Amino acid sequence: MEVLRSASMSEISYEIRGPLLQLATQLERDGEDVIKLNIGDPAAFGVTAPxxxxxxxxxxxxxxxxxxxxxxxxxxxxxxxxxxxxxxxxxxxxxxxxxxxxxxxxxxxxxxxxxxxxxxxxxxxxxxxxxxxxxxxxxxxxxxxxxxxxxxxxxxxxxxxxxxxxxxxxxxxxxxxxxxxxxxxxxxxxxxxxxxxxxxxxxxxxxxxxxxxxxxxxxxxxxxxxxxxxxxxxxxxxxxxxxxxxxxxxxxxxxxxxxxxxxxxxxxxxxxxxxxxxxxxxxxxxxxLRGRPDVHRLTGPGGRLLEQRDRCWEMLTKIEGVSCVKPRGAFYAFPRLDPRVHGISDDARFAYELLEREKVLVVQGTGLGWPRHDHFRMVTLPPAGELDEAIGRLGRFLDRRLALAG
Structure with a gap:
């Protein structure tokens, strides 16, 4: 007897931990170096607790x-x-x-x-x-x-x-x-x-x-x-x-x-x-909750979270056809891929190919309720060197797509 999910589950998705994460996990098991930028887990990136x-x-x-x-x-x-x-x-x-x-x-x-x-x-x-x-x-x-x-x-x-x-x-x-x-x-x-x-x-x-x-x-x-x-x-x-x-x-x-x-x-x-x-x-x-939250030392001048936010935003906006509103809180960036430059019609496919070819895991914008295929979300939590590597891979991937399209 086939057992089916309930009707209430038929249109439910949670792309932050969806099929792309399953693929990323398999790639890691196969020995690949995957940079996971899908989940806002500061502890996973070495941002330690008090x-x-x-x-x-x-x-x-x-x-x-x-x-x-x-x-x-x-x-x-x-x-x-x-x-x-x-x-x-x-x-x-x-x-x-x-x-x-x-x-x-x-x-x-x-x-x-x-x-x-x-x-x-x-x-x-x-x-x-x-x-x-x-x-x-x-x-x-x-x-x-x-x-x-x-x-x-x-x-x-x-x-x-x-x-x-x-x-x-x-x-x-x-x-x-x-x-x-x-x-x-x-x-x-x-x-x-x-x-x-x-x-x-x-x-x-x-x-x-x-x-x-x-x-x-x-x-x-x-x-x-x-x-x-x-x-x-x-x-x-x-x-x-x-x-x-x-x-x-x-x-x-x-x-x-x-x-x-x-x-x-x-x-x-x-x-x-x-x-x-x-x-x-x-x-x-x-x-x-006793006293002033110590996280302020991470978000203020010289703080790790602030520096990583700045590095991420600066590097993203240097890529041709990529723009990003500078985040003022949390630890995410939601960059835009200019359709006139990159012409992405399926952002889920874009995220899949980025992971498959460059081993960088992000979340497509449509998986976050955005109605157009022109955005993705990434966390700004990795150390600066890892951010440099991840965004460098992203830039290389987009350059390759443009070269093939041209």
Whole structure:
């Protein structure tokens, strides 16, 4: 008997860890030197975690065998509340915070508790594909609102407004943005908050990169601009503390408690069903959130993440027919391949050939919700020498394509 995937899986994809990664893994097994630029995992590139966070996890092992409360350890949730107070969000209590096995788990919980079949969620394009996949898996309909490359990848507010319907239930904000590295300014966020208020929408703010900022840019927490709206803010240790393997994430629910009471009851049920988050990782949260994040030494002058962002952007924009909006946050670049120069009609095929011929793994733009075949995403995390090698291989690949076309 043939066993088939469910109908809900038929259009779900996650290209960041899709077939190209499987090919890259096979190439490595065959002895090839593959440069993987597909996943934003700082630990994999030697960007080390703070010692106090690692020490807290090591010390917790002997006292972490039992389940915690379903929402997470009170001390860890209190630490999250204090961290948001530092950022200007002063209305939270520990009861408003849910800890989770990464933001990925909490994203699914938040959408499962909210959506009925056919309900719509507005998601920026390009997007982090988890939001699109998780929406579809709940029976919802992901609707992508465009971000404008010419405006530094800020949301096209006219397009966003036009896509709100009577089935729209939520607006997703990914800021700082993955994959573009854009940091959305206060006035844009205020406009989104106004739209959400007018149409009675829940705001879901994915702010996992809120401490990864360059050039003195300001990050404005969405919830501080939407005190009268039900707003879910997602964060965690994966990026700011470089411990994605800990799966230490959180979700903070702010806004009018009465209006959200039934929804929160649904979140409580889902939190209980998964029993609890990883307890060892939870015990590291207070140590991680105590004081100013050390990641600022990596993103400021002389910092490794800043220097790699600069090197990546400078090298990409030297390649004929390649342009790139300079990222202001996170650790990704989303370069454009000028169709008048490179004429790529299938970006998935482009990514496959780049991997096959030059052993460089990137993610095609259409795998990130972008509607045209003219972009790809790469991480800026490798050491400078490895970035030089990877972008050098990319340039050689594109030069070869141009020579063959000519």
């Amino acid at each position: 010692e106090e966070v690692l020490a807290a996890a090591r010390d917790a092992v002997g006292d972490a065998a039992a389940y915690s409360e379903a929402q997470g350890l009170p001390a860890a949730r209190e630490a999250v509340v204090r961290d948001y107070e530092r950022k200007g969000l002063r209305t939270l209590t520990p009861d408003d915070v849910y800890l989770g096995n990464g933001v990925s788990e909490l994203t699914s919980m938040a959408l499962q508790a909210l959506l009925d079949p056919g309900d719509e969620v507005l998601i920026p394009a390009p997007d982090y594909p988890l939001w699109t996949a998780a929406t579809a898996l709940t029976g919802g309909r992901p609707v992508h609102y465009l971000c404008d490359e010419q405006a530094g990848w800020q949301p096209d507010l006219t397009d966003l407004t036009a896509k709100i319907t009577d089935r729209t239930k939520a607006i997703v904000v990914i800021n700082p943005n993955n994959p573009t590295g854009a940091v959305w300014p206060r006035e844009v966020l205020e406009h989104i908050a106004t739209l959400a208020g007018v149409h009675g929408l829940v705001v879901m703010a994915d702010e996992i990169y809120d401490e990864i900022l360059y050039d003195g840019v300001e990050h404005v927490p969405m919830a501080t601009l939407a005190p009268d709206l039900v707003c879910l803010t997602f964060g965690g240790l994966s990026k700011r503390c470089r411990v994605p393997g800990f799966r230490a994430g959180w979700m903070a629910v702010s806004g009018p408690r009465g209006a959200a009471a039934d929804y929160v009851a649904g979140l409580d049920t889902l939190a209980t069903m998964r029993l609890c988050p990883n307890v060892v990782a939870q015990r590291a949260i207070p140590a991680a």
